[in-house]
Amino acid sequence: MNDRVDPALRSAARWPSSGVNRVPFDIYLDKELYASEQAMLFKGETWNFAGLELEIPAVGDYKTGWIGDTPIVLVRSADEGFSAFVNRCAHRGATLCFDKRGHRQHRFSCVYHNWTYDLEGNLKSVAFHKGVRGQGGLPEDFDYGEHNLRKLRVESIAGLLFVTASSSTPSLSDYLGEKMSAHIRRIFNRPVRILGTYSQYMHNNWKLYMENVKDSYHASLLHLFFTTFRLNRLSMQGGLVLEGDGGHHISFSKMATETGATTEYDLEKLRAQNDQFALRDPRLLKSWPEFDDGITHAIQGVFPNLVVQQIQNSLALRLLVPRGPGECELFWILFGYADDTAEQTEVRVALSNLVGPAGLVSMEDGVIGNFVQRAIEPHAEGQTVLEMGGRGFESQDSRVSEASVRGFWNAYRKHMRI
Ligand code: FES
Ligand SMILES: [Fe+2]
Structure with a gap:
């Protein structure tokens, strides 16, 4: 047997029998599995x-x-x-x-x-x-x-170019599916203008970052800024959209719909619920309705490693590049539209302070993967628990859910044949 495939099969033997609601910790560490991912997943049937x-x-x-x-x-x-x-x-x-x-x-x-x-x-x-x-x-x-x-x-x-190394990958539109294609067209509905690019290096396995992107449960718990200034809370109307093998997802919410705002947050006594802070520069909270559908936050994960971001009027693409089993680099493209007014561009640039390596929201996402990596490296035995919002990976009206994370693992297992 090809020795590139063998380690993946070894992992299969260890994959918990309960399925995608458990993930073995050594999947973030195994060097040979990393090599298999390059061959079977990135250079396999993916765009x-x-x-x-x-x-x-x-x-x-x-x-x-x-x-x-x-x-x-x-x-x-x-x-x-x-x-x-x-x-x-x-x-x-x-x-x-x-x-x-x-x-x-x-x-x-x-x-x-x-x-x-x-x-x-x-x-x-x-x-x-x-x-x-x-x-x-x-x-x-x-x-x-x-x-x-x-x-x-x-x-x-819609102006986004994808590549595949495999002759048997289905067409891009089949690969994305209707809902994911429609969401890309929603964001890229007219010519865009790039406002800036940069990359950030993270000391964790690439899959930990993609899980974090797909984990709508953490946003208002880990990110103090979101919750303190009521930008994104689970009490807002929203949901998760998945289809097919679950590899792609959209998590969305509507800021204007928050009702019974503080109840659950107050009851849980959250670290991220903190009323002591106020902003000196209110431009960071400025925004205007970007789309007619009322959706103010939409994060789309395209399997295996692309993120399409709408955080109010902060629009970005993020591409995650694996750099070995314990490292990865995230490339950001921040953009607006070619027909934006000067004032709209100013709001987008101000909101860009929320994202990136030192972003008021995203900075925690840059380190949380390493909080996991450093804890599992010495002791890889055991597995994660993914039971928020059930055990499957179907679309749902709640973001108190890990359905998209489970969907990621379902697609991962399919491509890796484990
Ligand atoms: S021409 Fe010799 S390596 Fe490219
Ligand atoms: Fe986050």
Whole structure:
């Protein structure tokens, strides 16, 4: 048996019989399982977000990124066409592109021996292929067509470009499903404008961060800011949307609908319920209704590693890149719309203080994964408990639930065959 698959099967033997309401702790630690995830999940039948069409507006513009932890290049290879390939020369494996973004006139050339590829990744020329003065060079039967860059499929939805390494991944629209596609179109309903980008490094397994994104139960408990200033509380109307294998989710709420506001929060005596604080700068609480549906908060997780964020008027994409079993890096793209007024842009920029590595809300999300990682590393035996909101992963009208976390594990087990 392939030794990359074997560890996954070992984990399967240890997966608790009760199913996705328990998760073995060593799933966040196992080095061989990490390698299997790269092969079976990120390079398997999944679509991975790679960038926005507007980031590479002209033919020849490219952006580097990752599929799992494998470096890739995404390029606009024609007016309406996009290509992607692994960022590794087919000759002896040198990195082709080093910049985050750039432009190439028709060709990608490798710095090592000058093998050259077109914008679709086809090998076009090899330096000294006929040798020098009739000596050396490539054999007569060398076939250029067999030495293209490792190509990836590219598909887009509403200006978001996704790539897959597998020829058997279903179409992007089938992969996302109707509800998830509709939500992406809801957010990307007109041309957007990027307001800023950055990344944050986290010292935890990538799956701990994705679980946190899918865990609507923690938001108003862990995040003091949300609850203190009544931005997002479980007493607001909201719910969870899942479909299919549960890998994708949307958690949403409507700020204007909070009723009986303090009752449950007061009864629980929460750390996050604190009336001693007030804001000196009220701009942080400013917002306007962004969508007609009244939804003020919507977090969408697209399996395996993309987050689409609407926190009032703070809009962002977050892409999580695994960096080994115990590390990951989160890439943020904060955006507004091209037709925003100057005042709307100012509100979005002010609200960006809520998110990111030092965000008034998100800073806890950057460390909570490590609070788990450091506690399980010395003692990996045991398992988590995921029984909030039942034991399944269907849509529900409550966010006091771990249904989306269970959905993530259901999809994970399907892809990993464990
Ligand atoms: S490694 Fe790229 S040309 Fe040799
Ligand atoms: Fe959070």
